[in-house]
Amino acid sequence: MAVSPLGITDSDGGAPKPRPWRRHARLLVGVAVLAVIALIAAALIPSGGGNGGTGANASKPFGVATTAHATPTKAAAARITTVFGSTIPAKDYGTKIARQEQGIDANGQLASDLSPVAPSAFAAPIAAYRHYAERWSTKLAAEVPALRAALASGDRSAAERAWGVAYSDYLHLGAVYGLLPGTIDQRIDGMPNTLPGDGSPGGPSASFSGLHRVEFGLWNGASPQSLVRWASQLQRDVVTLRRVLPTVQISPLDYATRAHEILEDAQRDLLSGTDVPWSGAGVLGTAAGLAATQEVIGTLTPVLQGRDNTLGEVQSWLLQLQGVLNRLRAAHRGTYPSLGQLTTAEREQLNGAMTGTLGALADVPGTLETTELPVIPKIPSGR
Amino acid sequence: MKPLDRRRFLASSLGALGAGGIGAAIGAGLTDGGAASPPPPSPAALAEQVNQQALSARIAFDGRYQSGILTPRQDVATFVALDSVAPNTSVLFEALQALSTEARLLTQGEAVGVQEIDDPPPDSGILGSLDSPDSLTVTIALGGSLFDGRYGLAAKRPNQLTAMPAFAHDELDAARTGGDVLVQICAGQRDTVVHTFRELMRVIDGRLVVRWTIDGFQSAQRGPSTKNNRRNLFAFRDGTSNLDVNNNALMNQLIWVQPGSGEPAWAAGGTYFIVRTIRMHVEFWDRVGMLEQEQMIGRDRVTGAPLGGTDEFQDPRYDLDPKGKRIPLDAHIRLANPRTNATAEQRILRRGYNYHRGIDAAGNLDQGLVFIAFNQDPQRQFATIQTRLDEEPMTDYITPVGGGYFFAPRGARGGSDWVGSGLSSA
Numbered sequence: 075m076a077v078s079p080l081g082i083t084d085s086d087g088g089a090p091k092p093r094p095w096r097r098h099a100r101l102l103v104g105v106a107v108l109a110v111i112a113l114i115a116a117a118l119i120p121s122g123g124g125n126g127g128t129g130a131n132a133s134k135p136f137g138v139a140t141t142a143h144a145t146p147t148k149a150a151a152a153r154i155t156t157v158f159g160s161t162i163p164a165k166d167y168g169t170k171i172a173r174q175e176q177g178i179d180a181n182g183q184l185a186s187d188l189s190p191v192a193p194s195a196f197a198a199p200i201a202a203y204r205h206y207a208e209r210w211s212t213k214l215a216a217e218v219p220a221l222r223a224a225l226a227s228g229d230r231s232a233a234e235r236a237w238g239v240a241y242s243d244y245l246h247l248g249a250v251y252g253l254l255p256g257t258i259d260q261r262i263d264g265m266p267n268t269l270p271g272d273g274s275p276g277g278p279s280a281s282f283s284g285l286h287r288v289e290f291g292l293w294n295g296a297s298p299q300s301l302v303r304w305a306s307q308l309q310r311d312v313v314t315l316r317r318v319l320p321t322v323q324i325s326p327l328d329y330a331t332r333a334h335e336i337l338e339d340a341q342r343d344l345l346s347g348t349d350v351p352w353s354g355a356g357v358l359g360t361a362a363g364l365a366a367t368q369e370v371i372g373t374l375t376p377v378l379q380g381r382d383n384t385l386g387e388v389q390s391w392l393l394q395l396q397g398v399l400n401r402l403r404a405a406h407r408g409t410y411p412s413l414g415q416l417t418t419a420e421r422e423q424l425n426g427a428m429t430g431t432l433g434a435l436a437d438v439p440g441t442l443e444t445t446e447l448p449v450i451p452k453i454p455s456g457r
Numbered sequence: 458m459k460p461l462d463r464r465r466f467l468a469s470s471l472g473a474l475g476a477g478g479i480g481a482a483i484g485a486g487l488t489d490g491g492a493a494s495p496p497p498p499s500p501a502a503l504a505e506q507v508n509q510q511a512l513s514a515r516i517a518f519d520g521r522y523q524s525g526i527l528t529p530r531q532d533v534a535t536f537v538a539l540d541s542v543a544p545n546t547s548v549l550f551e552a553l554q555a556l557s558t559e560a561r562l563l564t565q566g567e568a569v570g571v572q573e574i575d576d577p578p579p580d581s582g583i584l585g586s587l588d589s590p591d592s593l594t595v596t597i598a599l600g601g602s603l604f605d606g607r608y609g610l611a612a613k614r615p616n617q618l619t620a621m622p623a624f625a626h627d628e629l630d631a632a633r634t635g636g637d638v639l640v641q642i643c644a645g646q647r648d649t650v651v652h653t654f655r656e657l658m659r660v661i662d663g664r665l666v667v668r669w670t671i672d673g674f675q676s677a678q679r680g681p682s683t684k685n686n687r688r689n690l691f692a693f694r695d696g697t698s699n700l701d702v703n704n705n706a707l708m709n710q711l712i713w714v715q716p717g718s719g720e721p722a723w724a725a726g727g728t729y730f731i732v733r734t735i736r737m738h739v740e741f742w743d744r745v746g747m748l749e750q751e752q753m754i755g756r757d758r759v760t761g762a763p764l765g766g767t768d769e770f771q772d773p774r775y776d777l778d779p780k781g782k783r784i785p786l787d788a789h790i791r792l793a794n795p796r797t798n799a800t801a802e803q804r805i806l807r808r809g810y811n812y813h814r815g816i817d818a819a820g821n822l823d824q825g826l827v828f829i830a831f832n833q834d835p836q837r838q839f840a841t842i843q844t845r846l847d848e849e850p851m852t853d854y855i856t857p858v859g860g861g862y863f864f865a866p867r868g869a870r871g872g873s874d875w876v877g878s879g880l881s882s883a
Contacts, residue, residue, distance in 0.1 A: 265628070335853075338741050345819035348628060348856075356819075413818065425820035429740070436744035447748060451783045453765040453774050 188381060193444045196326035199373035203324070206369050207247050211316050214243035218312055221288070222305035225298040233298045238358055238410075240308075241285050245359050248366020249332040253322050254315070260284075261311045265349055283307055286349070293352035330442035333370045334435040336363045341428050347413050354412030357424070361399050361410055367435070368392055377442060384434070384441040391431040398427040511645050512589040518561040519871040522713065522726060525596030526808070526831050526865065527702040531643040534673040534810045535650045536732060536827060537657075538600070538636025538861065539665040546608040550881050552664035553597070556640070557875035559660045560595035563588060563653050583652050591649040595657070596641040597876040598730040598863035603637040613880055615714070615724045617835050621731075621862045625847040626855075633734060633859030636668040641730075641829075647674075669859065671734055673810025673827045685769055686761065690737050690811050690824050691854075693754050694761030697769055698794050700806045711838070712806055712831050723879025726867030729835045731805075732860035733828035734812070740821055742854050753851045755788030763790065772796075792845050803838050805830040825855070835862060 221236040244263060252259070266282040282290075283304060291301040324332075340363035343349040344356040371378070371388055378385040402420055403410055416424070498506065516524050543549035567588050569580040580588065604614035623629050642653045650672075658667070676687040689695040700707055709715060716725040742750070751758055755773070757766070763773035765783040773784055775796060784791055794804065808829045817823050832838035846852075869876050 334744070338744070341819055341821065342738055342741060342856075346817050346821065347819075421818075422820075429820065432740070432744060440746055450765050451778075453763065453771060453783065454777055 188441065188443065190444050190446055191326075191377060191381075191442055193326045195377045196329055196374075196442075196444075199370075199377065200324050200326075200329055202373045203249055203329070203369060204320070204322075206373075207250050208316075208319055210243055210246040211312070211319055213246075214240060215309075215312050215316060217243055218305065218309045222302060222309060225288075225302045225305050228298050230292065230298055233301075234292055234353070237285070237288055237292060237353070238355060241289075241353075241355060242358055242362045244285060245362035246366055248336040248363060249329060249370050250319065250322050250324065252332070252335075253324060253328060255318055255322070258311065258315055258318060262308065262315065284311065286352075289350070289352050289355075326442070326444050327439075329370065329374075330439045330444075333367065333374060333438045333442075334432075336367045336370070337428070337432055337435060339363065341432060345413070345424070345428060350413070354414050355410070356413045357399065357402060357416070358410040360424075360428070361403075364392065364395055364399065368396075371438075374438075374442070378438070381441045382437065384437045387434040388431075388438065391427070391434040395427040395431045398423050512591045512649075513566070514592045514645070515565060515590040516592055516594050518557075518564040518595065518869065519874070520868040522728075523596050523865055523868045523876060524564070525594035525641050525643055526712070526728060526730075526806070527708065528594055528643070530675055530808055530810075531592050531594070532645050532675045533647045533650050534641065534643040534827070535654050535670060536673065537640040537642070537654060537670045538668040539638040539640065539661070540668045541603065541607070541637045541664065542666055543608075543664040546610075548664055549608055552661045553638070553877050553880075554873070554875040555660040556597060556638075556657060556665070557869050557877075558873075559657055560597070560653075561869070563656060564590055564593045564595060566590035581652065581655050583648060583655070588652065589649070591644045591646055593642070593644040593649055593653060595653065596643075596730075596865055598639040598641070598865040599877060599880075600636045600639060600861055600863050602635060610880060613721055613723065615727070615729070615864045616720055617729060617862075618864050619862060621733075621860060622840070624843050624857065626852045627857045629860075630858050633669045633671075635861045636863075638665060639730065639732065639861065639863040671812055671814070671827055671859075673812050675810060689809075689826055690739055690813075691742055691750070691754070692758055693750075693756055694769060695809065695826075696807055697756075697761060698790070698796075700804060702806065708806075710833075711802070711804055712833055714833055718833075723882065724864065724866065728831045728833060728865050729839070730863040730865040731828075731830040731832065731835060731839050732863065733826075733830075733857050734859035735826045735828050736823065736856045736858050737825040738821070738854050738856070739824050745854075752785050753789060753849070753854075755784045755790035764788075787849050789846070789849055789851050792849050793842055803841050805832040805838050805842065828860070831865070 217236065217240045221233065221240050224233040224236040227233075262284045263286065264282070264284055265286055266279060285308065287304045288301050288308070290296075291304070292298065337360075340356075340360045344359040344363070347354060347356055350356050350359060371385075371392065375385065378388075399410070402416070402424065405411075405420070406415065411420070516528060518524060541549055541552070543552055569578075569582055569584075569586050569588060572579050599618070601614065601618040601620055604610045604618065620635060621629075640657065642650050642657075644650050644653065654670075676689070678685075678687060686694040686696040686699075700711065702708065712728050714720050714724045714727050714729075716722070718725075747758065751764060756763055756769075760767065761769035762771055763784060765778075766773070773790065773796070775784065775791060778784055780786075781788075781791075794800065808831065810827045810829070812825055812827050814823045830839050866877050866879060869878070
């Protein structure tokens with residue numbers, strides 16, 4: 075699960091020293107002001123005459139919901155109003171905010187500085203992303219036959235270009251490939267995890283298939299025609315992909331996490347060369363991952379707006395990374411260079427933009443938390 | 458050169474500092490030194506004294522079991538995997554014997570000999586005129602590949618000494634995996650380890666060549682008490698549920714190969730030595746929320762206590778948390794050691810080191826863990842645990858890239874005996 079950045083302590087003994095908030099105290103002040111306004115509003119707006127449930131007041135422009143009356147002694151059933159945009163009872167809001175400013179919640183645990191987002195806020199962004207992913211899978215399905223044809227023609231350069239197109243198409247799916255059912259992702263994008271020579275002397279095992287199987291052959295001197303069978307299998311696997319894609323479940327947590335982790339994967343697996351050891355297509359793959367991340371962030375913009383300064387930081391860094399990738403492509407005659415073709419200066423520009431972007435994206439999951447932090451039960455004492 | 462003379466020299470030169478061995482070295486000099494009362498030594502002098510004591514601490518090379526297994530972890534280590542290029546079995550055995558002989562000298566400390574001025578010096582000399590033992594241990598182990606057809610040793614192969622299998626998320630680099638022989642060098646100071654590596658290479662020249670190597674270091678003891686385990690590079694305390702090495706019955710049950718267990722007779726008293734070079738994606742880890750980190754591990758990052766607890770050594774009481782409300786069911790500590798009767802016989806002895814080897818092409822720190830485990834039966838123990846960890850959430854943040862399965866035979870018996878001499882008997 076993803077959670078918000080917390081007030082953390084770093085001393086080993088004695089009283090923990092709260093670390094200053096990483097994010098912006100100014101926002102907390104802003105939230106507190108809003109809370110005060112909400113409380114005033116709660117006092118001014120009539121309660122709705124006793125039968126006014128939450129639903130009755132939900133559509134009011136300054137939407138303070140009410141609940142039924144209760145005796146003041148029964149705190150749990152007391153007349154409570156929730157603060158607009160949150161599930162926190164208005165009467166507790168000031169206390170909660172004050173505690174959260176200390177990084178401690180009502181249970182004395184370290185806490186988030188933001189109130190949770192309603193899970194329903196993710197429905198529209200995820201639906202939009204699903205359409206985007208389906209569009210790219212359609213494009214992929216159209217490009218794999220071109221790869222197969224290029225292999226069959228024996229034209230290695232054409233086949234390498236067609237491979238790059240198909241690989242980029244697949245990586246554009248970004249937010250879904252970790253969620254695909256069964257082995258479909260492994261069949262399309264898997265790497266062999268056994269050593270050549272370990273049980274299969276001289277080559278990869280028979281279960282190694284998909285884009286990287288074609289990459290392995292193309293960049294290791296195999297005849298393009300000998301790889302047609304892998305392109306054919308890839309074609310069949312893409313049909314399966316398109317069939318399962320509409321059924322893939324993306325939870326708000328998955329979606330918020332993928333906003334951060336698509337590019338984490340790109341840095342770990344692509345810019346390092348680990349997952350593209352033969353083609354070196356790490357820049358191409360990173361560009362596809364950036365496109366997917368831009369799509370995720372784009373769909374989430376209405377949800378991120380006004381929650382810390384996460385969106386502003388992220389957008390700024392995504393633009394900088396895009397700028398670096400555009401310049402790299404321009405400097406290499408309109409195609410993304412392989413990792414081996416990057417000059418030291420280019421590599422440094424790319425690495426720098428990537429780490430800056432990841433630093434900003436790391437705040438997204440915590441900014442989009444849909445639940446309050448769980449209370450961890452104590453280990454019962456005594457045996 | 459007479460090793461015994463060298464040792465005597467060492468004993469006399471360092472005698473005042475309590476160089477008799479580990480026990481004598483720890484805690485002796487400080488109190489004794491003040492017996493003459495007058496001016497207390499300056500802090501610098503005290504530090505120097507402590508340093509000299511540490512440098513003179515000595516651990517026996519010979520013994521029933523090899524050192525460097527149950528030995529408390531020294532601060533720095535180097536792991537060296539070697540491949541044999543020896544043309545035949547007797548040359549291989551000579552090389553292995555030379556390895557033990559040199560290791561015995563270095564671990565016991567020796568004065569650097571003087572040779573004729575126009576010859577290369579017998580010792581590189583980087584430790585000065587005295588090779589202080591500095592708690593040095595040299596542990597020698599054999600890889601499964603040594604038992605292939607080259608040297609006629611197939612019948613001697615310990616039953617479970619295979620190539621290390623690739624587990625679910627491994628990305629093993631052949632150039633950093635396997636090897637015919639593994640040498641683990643551990644000591645208090647980096648220069649001691651570097652010196653040992655250099656000197657050992659000289660005596661096996663042309664017969665055993667380096668396949669891969671990796672350097673390790675321990676985090677300092679930063680308390681709050683000396684009992685608390687040190688942190689790994691994910692900042693969590695590591696080794697909390699490790700085995701009690703002073704419990705002989707437990708060691709015989711879990712670590713040492715027993716006579717009559719179905720293993721070749723020469724393997725008794727040895728142990729399987731598992732090395733896993735595990736890259737830790739530390740920048741990625743540092744970009745993950747604190748609570749998520751703690752839930753992946755199952756412990757409080759500051760105290761090391763199991764979640765919901767206050768003390769590092771508290772029992773996590775999984776029996777009272779069957780649904781994982783306190784410690785998630787897929788938390789690392791819960792999968793690695795479920796603490797049930799059924800999993801008790803799977804436990805392993807860990808003795809890992811942090812590593813740092815610069816940056817990768819993407820500009821990321823290449824840091825991680827040289828995971829070291831000793832166990833009697835890798836199928837029953839290490840591999841079972843590793844398979845259980847296949848789908849832990851932490852797999853996103855680590856990539857095993859190398860290592861191997863090795864077998865550390867029983868200790869050498871002194872004199873001209875050598876580690877692995879059981880291979881040469883009929």
